[in-house]
Amino acid sequence: MRCKGASYQLSVSNDVELKIGFIGAGNMAFGIAKGLLPGKVPPANVKVSAPSSRNLERFQELGVAVTHSNVEVVSGSDVVFVAVKPHLVPLVLAETSQHITDRHVIVSVAAGVTLATLEGLLPENTTVIRLMPNLPCVVQEGALLFARGTHAKxxxxxxxxxxxxxxxxVEEGPEAWVDIHTGLSGSGVAFVYLFAEALAEGAVKMGMPSALAQSIASQTVLGAGTLLRDSGKHPAQLRSEVCTPGGTTIHGLHALERGGVRASIMSAVEAATTRAQELGQKPAAGSRK
Structure with missing residues (x-):
């Protein structure tokens, strides 16, 4: 732990000394916790709080200690992930801020809650990082973007x-990108699921059993995504490689373009990003600023 006024010297080699806390026990907290364990941080060094026991059992199965006390988590942790709904952030930080010292790193995963808002709710000079993960973190295939606050080194x-x-x-960028990432990857996961559902339904319409269609659709999305990530090629290049003159794919793509799928997806990302920005503009109760 760092003492007041000291620089933060914890490194990859001694992460085992870190105490990690989670306020909130939802899917994002669970996905991140699974990524920490095993090996990176021992389960004995992790504690999770939530107001009810509904989601805590799966953390206990990881060997992680659980509690209903947010203060207990903060008091016993070096890095604290605030993984609650955006409207609950002011309440949680008001409850725990007097227990936050300069040894703490506070990592918020609340959509739309800005660094300025977080810093206004916390003691001066608190190290704050804003992080946006997405649901595939639960299978260690997430896309995470973070931005450092004023005092984060x-x-x-x-x-x-x-x-x-x-x-x-895991990528770092300016805070302006975090809301865009929310629309692209946080909400974008649901857009991909909708597309996969539609793929399967198209196959059912043409006579394939539903269970088989869903299985093939999921594998298609997985395979396409893996190839896109690992090949390093632009999506348009891979798409063109699938098309042959007069073939099935170009006919299907023509139908998608007639339906405005490209514009609809771009609009969906824009709408989700705008909503994340709106969440960040709402005044936070209890802010010092």
Whole structure:
């Protein structure tokens, strides 16, 4: 732990000394916790709080301690993930802020809650990082983007990367990108599921059994995504490689373009991003600023 006024010297090699806390026990917290364990941080060094026991059992199965006390989590942790709904962030930080010291790194995964809002709810000079993961973190295939607050140093970002690298792709960027990432990847997961559902329903319409159609659709999405990630090629290049003159794919793509699928997807990302930005503009109760 760092003492008041000292620089943060924890490194990848001694992450085992870290105490990690989660306020909130939803899917994002669970996905991140799974990425930390095993090996990176021992289960004995992790504690999770939630107001009810509904989601805590799966954390206990990981060997993680659970509690109903947010203060207990903060008091016993170095890095605290605030993984609650955006409207609950002011309440949680008001409850725990007097227990937050300069040894803490506070990582918020609440959509739309800005760094300025978080810093206004916390003691001065608190190290704050805003992180946006997505649902595939639960299978360690997530896409995570974070932005550092005013008092977060590059080594704090490096520490977070080292903790989260098993969760999937981890990138750092300016805060303006976090809301865009929310629309692209946080909400975008649901857009992909809708597309996969429609693929399967198209096959059912043409006579394939539903269970088989769903299985093939999911594998198609998985295979296409893996190839896109690992090939390094632009999506348009891969798409053109599937098309042959007068073939089935170009006819199907023509139908999609007639339906405006490209514009609809772009509009969906825009709408989700705009909503994330709106969440961040709402005044936070209890802010010091």
């Amino acid at each position: 590059p080594e704090d970002g490096a520490l977070l990367r080292s903790l989260l690298h098993r969760c999937g792709l």
